[in-house]
Amino acid sequence: MFASERRGLDTGRLLLSLLLLAVWEAGSGQVYYSIPEEAKHGTFVGRIAQDLGLELAELVPRLFRVASKGRGDLLEVNLQNGILFVNSRIDREELCGRSAECCIHLEVIVDRPLQVFHVEGEVKDINDNPPVFSLREQKLLISESKQPDSHFPLEGASDADIGENAQLTYRLSQNEHFSLELPTNSKKTKRLSLTLKKSLDREKTPELNLLLTAADGGKPELTGTVHLYVRVLDINDNDPEFEQSEYKVRLMENAAKETLVIKLNATDQDEGVNGEVTYSLMSIKPSGKRLFTLHENSGEVRVNGTLDYEENKVYEIDVQATDKGNPPMAGHCTVWVEILDANDNAPEVTVTSLSLPVREDTQPSTVIALISVSDRDSGANGQVICSLTPNVPFKIMSTFKNYYSLVLDSALDRESMSVYKLVVTARDGGSPSLSATASVSVEVADVNDNAPAFAQPEYTVLVKENNPPGCHIFTVSAWDADARENALVSYSLVERRVGERALSSYVSVHAESGKVYALQPLDHEELELLQFQVSARDAGVPPLGSNVTLQVFVLDENDNAPALLLPGPGGGAGALSQLVARSVGAGHVVAKVRAVDADSGYNAWLSYELQPAVGGARSPFRVGLYTGEISTTRDLDEADAPRQRLLVLVKDHGEPALTATATVLLSLEDSGQAPKASSRASTGAAGAEAALVDVNVYLIIAICAVSSLLVLTLLLYTALRCSAPPSEGACGPGKPTLVCSSAVGSWSYSQQRRQRVCSGEGPPKTDLMAFSPSLPPDLDTEVGEERQEAGSNHPGQLTSANLNSLI
Structure with a gap:
């Protein structure tokens, strides 16, 4: 009958309770909000961007995001207006059970620069759970001998809500025999019970059917009911009684099965079967699977399941002792079992990567990742300390309770270490302590900080002249310690002028392979040494580069025949003509053949040979092998032909040798036929001879020096x-x-x-x-x-x- 009223009142209460609190605690960096449970999707929670001091325009560029550990996506943020709103149904009892505090912990993360804010949303309880009795019907056996003001304990109801919403009041249906005695906060031992107002008469009233209603303190209130079936028994006027109405026991969690919790003892002053007592469990709170057993005859309470401090810290066990009288009588007691914490939960480590991979030029103190730890134990068993693998350029800094930041501690160098395998260890304060680890692989991203390097700064290359165009003469190779495009090397010529021509008209370099090609035949006589630089550049931004020097020596080949130097304009072509007096003696130099070779070394070393005369006649002349001087081999006589034609073969020492032929025409004249010189001519000749003698002396001195x-x-x-x-x-x-x-x-x-x-x-x-x-x-x-x-x-x-x- 309260369903429609409840829905209307819930809606009104939801609208009235939507008052949110956003408070910055001094020095804590936290924002707190109050959120009613069962709020609909889209319900306004708070202006989180404004409360955190962030501008709306920077939410998207700075990658504003919200993370909630273990809470799913209950809350969400509208990035357009910075409002935090309810994204899905929030059930406080499902989240936190009967805990007095129920908070949703949020991590708000923004980048550029990286900031982390901690936000707590306290879920406020609403009256959405009615009181519930564990049984639909409670049966009471009451002897007619009971005197007025006798008390009969009842099992109360439980409410999943907290606070006022869980404060229960009880009402009993109208009757003349019983009244309801309510428990009070001042007396924890006081139980809900029926009080006999008027003595029972089994013959008049053998049974009573009562309705017990439990109402919570919510607005509107919710109720639950249970039927009380009272059977009036004949006289067995002594109830079993326990030594205490309440027992308190401490028990370690994870106690082994069949561990003795307590041995209960109830006594009955009656005799015979009316004094024989048996024990039974009435209820175990919190309700759930039976974690305890009670021996019917001995009264021993033992562990029957796994006790977990993190699940429940206190158990309330209601025990009833019943005699075997007719009718039987019962006594009651409560056993409070307090569970003690044991260090049975290892810490949990969660690593959230934020900035991976890390550039090798990242500045120290930069946050790399976020680390959160938790331990379900309490006290020292739940206090966790984090540590990091030693000897790494990273460190862990505490940013908030159980929250840490993985921070770069020193400079990185990818070329020395490209990947770091980090191990984060979380250890609690228990004895013995438990620990957990999480592995973090931090990859170092490459930065173009290494220029290509050649094995040596200069190379000497030997190339034979007359090479074919486009021939490969050398290969340069540079190595770059960087990675990917930063290590991709390309080659190019450092352009310059070689004489009147550009360097690129002589050589070229392949951009990828570094192979150097001669674009045209090289001529040793034109260019003996070609010195140039090749540049190596990587593909980084900005690119880095270095140069290497190549000295290309053009080696001579015997590709030039000896060239004769004959008298005449420009060393004109033709024969060498010379007048020779018949009076000269043997060994007299009568002429000299001059020749040059454009080559060098052995290819330019010339030798001279006199070709045999036609007809086999022996010539009275010979030629110096290396001087080219033509001299007489004997005295000339009248039998010698007046005109002598000599063929001189000039040959170099190349492989193969190249030759040239010089023709020397000698005219023999008798001394009597020679014209007489005038006195002036004689005087001039004498002076010339003296001058030539002086020149000979000077030349000999110079040669010796x-x-x-x-x-x-x-x-x-x-x-x-x-x-x-x-x-x-x-x-x-x-x-x-x-x-x-x-x-x-x-x-x-x-x-x-x-x-x-x-x-x-x-x-x-x-x-x-x-x-x-x-x-x-x-x-x-x-x-x-x-x-x-x-x-x-x-x-x-x-x-x-x-x-x-x-x-």
């Missing part, structure tokens, strides 16, 4: 080379001069080449290459005779041929 300086340089270089300590490989520029030993004792200089010589044993040096050809015995003898004849013939005269040979 140069030879001495060369020997001294070689000795000094050898001494320094032997005394210098070994060092790392170095490359240095040099300007070597290739010197060839002449068969006649003079020095013939090849073209000068600029070349860098790399050595792993010392600093850069300039090498002197001296070629001393091995001659066959007959040729060596011939050359010796040639040298002797050249030195003894006309010592006082210096012909134009001799001057040309010296020059």
Whole structure:
């Protein structure tokens, strides 16, 4: 009959109770709200964004979110207006049972920067549970001998609500025999009972049916009823009585089954069967599965199930002692069993990752993750301390009760350690203590902080000239310690000018492989050394790079034939013509063939050979093997043809050798046919001869000085080379001069080449290459005779041929 009234009153009470409290405690950083249970979806709870000091516009950009441990999604936040509202049905009894306090703990998390707020919503009880009796009907056996004011205990009702909503009052249906005695707070031992107002007469009233109504203190009140069936018995005028009306026992949780709780003893002053007592359990509160048993005859109460302090801390056991009289009489007592806590629950650790992976440039004191711990035990058994794996660049900081932050403690370097395996250990204060661990894998994200690096700063590359276009000459390789795109290296030329042309017209580098290609044939005679840089850049933002120097030496090949230097405009082509007097003696130099070779080294070392005359006739002339000087082998006579045609073969020492042929035309004249010179001419000739003699003296002195300086340089270089300590490989520029030993004792200089010589044993040096050809015995003898004849013939005269040979 109260259903419609209850719904209307509930609605009114819900609207009136929707007054919320948001209070900041000084220094605590918490917000408290009051929430009525059974509030509908969408019910306003509070302006949480405003209470936390956050702007509405920054809720979404800062990833505003709410987490509730173990409470599901009872509360939700509207990110548009910052209002906290009820998202689903809240049943206080389901959440907290009969606990005096019932709170929903929320964690409010925002990023950029990371902030964590703790919010508690206290669920206020409403009167939504009526009083409930454990039995639909209670039977009382009352002897007619009972005197007025006798008391008969009744089992009261229970209410799942708390506070005023659970404060019960009782009403008894109208009757003339019994009144209701209510329990009071001042006397805990006082029980709900019936009081006999008027003596019973079984013959008049053998049975009584009463209605007991229990009403709670809520507004509107809710009620529950139980039928009392009173049977009036014949006289058995002594009830069994316990030594105490209440017993208090302390028992450790997790006590083994069959553990003795208490041994009850009730006595009956009657005799015979009226004094024989049996025991029975009337009720166990809180109700639920039977955790205790009572032996019918001995009165021993024993454990029958698993006791859990975290589930219930106190049990109320109502025991009835009944005699065997006719009618039987009963006595009652209450056993209060207090459960003591044991350290039987290990801590629980929950890690919430917030900022993973962590960039290696993250600043210390940055929050990486949130850690929450809990322990269902109480007292010291529930006090938890957190610790972290040692020797890691992280630490744990306490932010609130049972809440911690995993914080970066020092700088990270992904190249040294890319992943950290952390173990968070939570240990309670019990004895022995229990612990729990949680593993956290923190990955370090790469930052582009390493430039590509080459194995060495400079490379020397040897390339033969006349290479095919596009040939691969070298491969550069750089290594980057970073990861992914930060380690992706690309290569490029550092552009510069090589003479009048761009470097990119000579070489190119493949951007991915680092292979260096020659784009065109290289010419040693045009370019001996090509020095340039290759740049390596990674793909990071911003990119980092480094350069390496390549020294490409173009090696000479014998691709240039000797070139003759003939008299005439521009060293004109044709034959070399010379007038020779028949009076000259053996060994007299009559002409000299000059030739040069654009190559270098052995490829430019020239030798001269006189081709056999046509018809096999022996010529009275010969040519110096390395000087190109044409001299007589004997005295000339009238039998020698007046015009001599000589073919001189000029050959280099390359592989294969290249040659050129010079034609020398000699005209023999008799001394009597030579025109006489005038006195002025004679005087001029005498002066010229004296001047040439002086020049010969100076040239000999100069050659000796140069030879001495060369020997001294070689000795000094050898001494320094032997005394210098070994060092790392170095490359240095040099300007070597290739010197060839002449068969006649003079020095013939090849073209000068600029070349860098790399050595792993010392600093850069300039090498002197001296070629001393091995001659066959007959040729060596011939050359010796040639040298002797050249030195003894006309010592006082210096012909134009001799001057040309010296020059």
